Amino acid sequence: QVQLVQSGAEVKKPGASMKVSCKASGYTLTNYGVNWVRQAPGQGLEWMGWISPYNGNTNYAQKLHGRVTMTTDTSTNTAYMELRSLRSDDTAVYYCARGKQLYDAFDIWGQGTMVTVSS
Amino acid sequence: EIVLTQSPGTVSLSPGERATLSCRASQSVSSSYLVWYQQKPGQAPRLLIYGASSRATGIPDRFTGSGSGTDFTLTISRLEPEDFAVYYCQQFGRTFGQGTKLEIK
Numbered sequence: 001q002v003q004l005v006q007s008g009a010e011v012k013k014p015g016a017s018m019k020v021s022c023k024a025s026g027y028t029l030t031n032y033g034v035n036w037v038r039q040a041p042g043q044g045l046e047w048m049g050w051i052s053p054y055n056g057n058t059n060y061a062q063k064l065h066g067r068v069t070m071t072t073d074t075s076t077n078t079a080y081m082e083l084r085s086l087r088s089d090d091t092a093v094y095y096c097a098r099g100k101q102l103y104d105a106f107d108i109w110g111q112g113t114m115v116t117v118s119s
Numbered sequence: 120e121i122v123l124t125q126s127p128g129t130v131s132l133s134p135g136e137r138a139t140l141s142c143r144a145s146q147s148v149s150s151s152y153l154v155w156y157q158q159k160p161g162q163a164p165r166l167l168i169y170g171a172s173s174r175a176t177g178i179p180d181r182f183t184g185s186g187s188g189t190d191f192t193l194t195i196s197r198l199e200p201e202d203f204a205v206y207y208c209q210q211f212g213r214t215f216g217q218g219t220k221l222e223i224k
Contacts, residue, residue: 035212037164045156045164045207045215061213095163103212105154105169107176112163 002026004096004110011116012086019082020113022096029053029072033099034079035106036070038092048094050102051079059102086117121145123208123216131224138195140219142208147188152211155184155193158218159204167206168193195221
């Protein structure tokens with residue numbers, strides 16, 4: 001069964017960093033890109049960026065440039081998203097989602113990881 | 120940056136009725152990269168339509184996507200109880216519309 005399983009909920013202080021994992025099963029990570037999307041409470045979806053596990057190429061949303069880093073570990077079929085210098089408006093559910101190439105539709109989604117940023 | 124505007128923001132309909140959801144782009148978008156998702160409360164989004172009009176695997180044929188250029192439409196021909204959700208359009212694997220909430224009347 002093709003699925004993406006994400007790490008659990010986190011609570012962070014402002015200024016701290018977060019790192020969410022996304023483990024792929026049922027397919028080989030390097031055959032598809034991984035997107036990260038977040039959703040603030042009661043709000044819509046915001047694309048954060050994309051990584052190719054095949055060659056490590058990334059494409060980040062301009063808004064997050066300098067604060068976000070996406071990586072993959074092909075030995076464990078896992079993708080990671082790190083966000084630094086957290087602010088209260090980073091409080092959101094973070095999703096990973098599979099997309100064949102940059103610009104392609106996201107056909108498989110992780111279950112989401114709630115990250116709360118609060119002092 | 121292309122902005123996607125969805126309308127209406129909320130629509131109230133009854134099961135069995137037809138729903139027409141609109142997604143308008145601030146500039147022309149390639150149909151190949153216009154996508155629709157469905158999201159239910161507490162769940163991750165689910166891919167419905169890709170390439171503006173192709174149904175994803177397992178999506179019932181009551182869901183139809185259409186449009187080109189700057190105007191795209193998602194039509195649900197006969198609403199089932201499980202169709203009441205929020206629907207998002209997306210272009211080029213990045214920008215999302217703000218969503219349309221389809222609620223039971």
